[in-house]
Amino acid sequence: MNFDFKEEQLQFADALRRWVGRGYDFEKRRAIVRSDSGIDDRAWATLAELGMTALPVAEEHGGFGGSAVDMFVVMQELGRGLVVEPYLATMLGAEFLRLGGGHGELLAQVAGGELKLACALGERQSRHELNDIATRAEAHDAGWRLEGEKKAVLHGAAAGVLIVSARTGGGQRDAQGISLFALPADTPGITVTGYRTLDGMRAADVRLEGVLAPQASLIGKAGEGAAILEAAADYGAGLLCAEALGAMQALFDATLDYLKTRQQFGVPIGKFQGLQHRMADMYMHLEQARSMALLAAVRLAEGADGERRRAVSAAKYRVGQAARFIGQQAIQLHGGMGVTDELPASHYFKRLSMIELTLGDSDHHLARFASLPGFAPEAA
Structure with a gap:
């Protein structure tokens, strides 16, 4: 097996490394961490200009169709630079959308750097067991009604759309009965409380009270999201x-x-x-x-x-x-x-x-x- 990186991957890494050294040094990062939002819109725009937000998105949605190995190269450089922008949260959300199929408009916005995502998965009792879900989604009219609370959502306050796991059937820890939803963060009934974490990143607690979600917000099939x-x-x-x-x-x-x-x-x-x-x-x-x-x-x-x-x-x-x-x-x-x-x-x-x-x-x-x-x- 050949573990050498391709020329394109090395070029991505070099472009990121030069940007970090030139415009995202340690003092710049400290200033961003201390800011109210904890992120920098200009830094995010630069990541989009460099093609980083489009990298894992399929070509049909305006991306490059990059693989996990391509992302490996990028994430190494972001880790080296201690970059605090919501790149990981957004790319993880994009992976949910890719695996579920559909939601091409959202993926196109992610590729263009116009949309940030966050994944509201963990709950107070779940720790590392993501199947342990108390948040409920019940059929309501032509869609769903969600009730519950998510904890420590990475960059939840910066996201325009939240990827939310909820239970539409089964017991609290069952693999069956899990559904996933893509919900605009400004949907009535969603309350986002942001805070800074130990490492200078931002996270949020997300409360869902009587949130009405259309059928189109479903990622994949109902009850088959595990x-x-x-x-x-x-x-x-x-x-x-x-x-x-x-x-x-x-x-x-x-x-x-x-x-x-x-x-x-x-x-x-x-x-x-x-x-x-x-x-x-x-x-x-x-x-x-x-x-x-x-x-x-x-x-x-x-x-x-x-x-x-x-x-x-x-x-x-x-x-x-x-x-x-x-x-x-x-x-x-x-x-x-x-x-x-x-x-x-x-x-x-x-x-x-x-x-x-x-x-x-x-x-x-x-x-x-x-x-x-x-x-x-x-x-x-």
């Missing part, structure tokens, strides 16, 4: 793994530079063998995580459900372990400066910590991997 929900969540987890790789690489590079410049006893501390060993351990974690994340991207691009589940859970677990190790080591090697707001190291560590908790933490994906067929020999 497969779309799982596939899209795996896609999002794969993007998070790629973003984490970019952040870990940047944090590793920053730590290495610090060891070369910080002096103790008249020499750079990087000359101390004990610290060299720790950097070597960080590098091994980084490269192992890179291999697993790239394999997950390949499996997502291939589309086989069984291999996709296995590779994504393995990658999310390995990346989570690497992120924790590299983040903790980097903070310690930076000394007291490592935890200050003025140094990028603390911001990378916070973002990596949040990635670990998004769309399933390491324990969740380890348990999921172990539950898949073929992990353990069948009992006699």
